[in-house]
Amino acid sequence: MPELPEVETVARDLRGLVVGATITGARYDWPRTIAGVAPEEFAGWVAGRSIEDVGRRAKFVLLELGGGLVLTFQLKMTGQIFVTPAGTPTDRHVRVVMGLDDGRELRFRDMRKFGRVGLYARDGDGRLVPPGAAGADLFGRHGPEPLSDDFTVATFRARLRRRRGRLKPLLLDQSFLAGVGNIYADEALWRARLHPLRSARSLRPHDERALYVNVREILAEAIERRGSSVDDYTAPDGDGTMQDRLAVYQRTGLPCLRCGRPIRRIVLGARSTHFCSWCQRLPASDRAGAAAILRAGRVAERVAMRRVAATRRAAATRRRGARWSELPAGEGIVGRPVGPGRPAEPGA
Ligand SMILES: [Zn+2]
Numbered sequence: 001m002p003e004l005p006e007v008e009t010v011a012r013d014l015r016g017l018v019v020g021a022t023i024t025g026a027r028y029d030w031p032r033t034i035a036g037v038a039p040e041e042f043a044g045w046v047a048g049r050s051i052e053d054v055g056r057r058a059k060f061v062l063l064e065l066g067g068g069l070v071l072t073f074q075l076k077m078t079g080q081i082f083v084t085p086a087g088t089p090t091d092r093h094v095r096v097v098m099g100l101d102d103g104r105e106l107r108f109r110d111m112r113k114f115g116r117v118g119l120y121a122r123d124g125d126g127r128l129v130p131p132g133a134a135g136a137d138l139f140g141r142h143g144p145e146p147l148s149d150d151f152t153v154a155t156f157r158a159r160l161r162r163r164r165g166r167l168k169p170l171l172l173d174q175s176f177l178a179g180v181g182n183i184y185a186d187e188a189l190w191r192a193r194l195h196p197l198r199s200a201r202s203l204r205p206h207d208e209r210a211l212y213v214n215v216r217e218i219l220a221e222a223i224e225r226r227g228s229s230v231d232d233y234t235a236p237d238g239d240g241t242m243q244d245r246l247a248v249y250q251r252t253g254l255p256c257l258r259c260g261r262p263i264r265r266i267v268l269g270a271r272s273t274h275f276c277s278w279c280q281r282l283p284a285s286d287r288a289g290a291a292a293i294l295r296a297g298r299v300a301e302r303v304a305m306r307r308v309a310a311t312r313r314a315a316a317t318r319r320r321g322a323r324w325s326e327l328p329a330g331e332g333i334v335g336r337p338v339g340p341g342r343p344a345e346p347g348a
Contacts, residue, residue, distance in 0.1 A: 266300065
């Protein structure tokens with residue numbers, strides 16, 4: 001699932017492709033993809049609007065349109081955005097198509113249908129609200145942007161000290177911090193040498209600083225590498241390479257890059273969690289509460305390790321074939337692979 005670095009990469013690619021263009025019309029084949037306005041009114045709202053800028057907030061891509069409107073894309077599990085010449089071959093997973101005045105199309109493709117394309121108005125206070133109707137701010141419940149200049153270690157510390165939960169679920173909580181998901185939460189915790197089941201209240205000041213620094217560093221590095229192209233993520237200008245730099249995510253049973261002991265995997269809140277139990281120690285005060293979770297995790301882990309081996313073999317085969325985004329088309333096609341071949345699977 002795309003997280004802050006992947007969504008930021010999509011937004012940066014799109015900025016170079018669509019700013020200055022005008023939307024001529026829109027069509028959709030799955031009404032529930034449309035958010036903010038009634039699906040049947042969506043085309044009427046966007047037609048004739050110029051695209052003035054492209055940005056990101058949390059895991060949303062934001063297209064600033066003329067007249068103070070904002071087009072939002074939430075990629076969720078499998079959402080992808082492409083800019084193609086009109087007439088480029090399409091497939092049945094393309095949910096929304098917007099025509100542009102220069103003969104290209106902005107396409108939202110989403111196999112699993114959890115993604116959303118929304119239309120909102122920016123009010124006087126900068127909040128995104130449904131246009132022409134009362135409604136809540138789209139980002140009213142989101143926490144701060146971890147890479148913004150005003151997100152300091154002091155801000156982070158103050159937020160952390162108001163929380164009692166364990167670190168992994170806390171990092172995934174979008175109201176605590178915007179944009180972090182399963183991949184970068186696991187990676188930041190490994191880098192900071194903090195156990196995912198550790199409680200926020202057990203952190204000492206140098207642990208808090210380590211978490212702050214490593215969350216920001218892993219996100220910044222992932223943006224530089226255009227994100228992690230695991231599963232379905234790709235950006236308009238091609239895949240990312242961060243998947244080759246991940247230390248724990250989807251490396252169950254492989255040696256820890258720091259100490260050589262096998263990476264462990266547990267399921268926490270229905271999400272897989274990867275860590276090194278040697279480098280990321282649980283303090284005694286957290287051990288009793290974590291014991292049951294870790295015991296249950298051991299069974300799931302053995303199943304997962306067998307599955308990882310099979311998935312790796314399957315992925316290596318699948319990735320050699322063309323992906324939808326790599327189908328040949330005319331000038332301006334996007335979703336090109338980076339370099340002549342695909343990098344090897346990590347640890348393969
Ligand atoms: Zn280790």
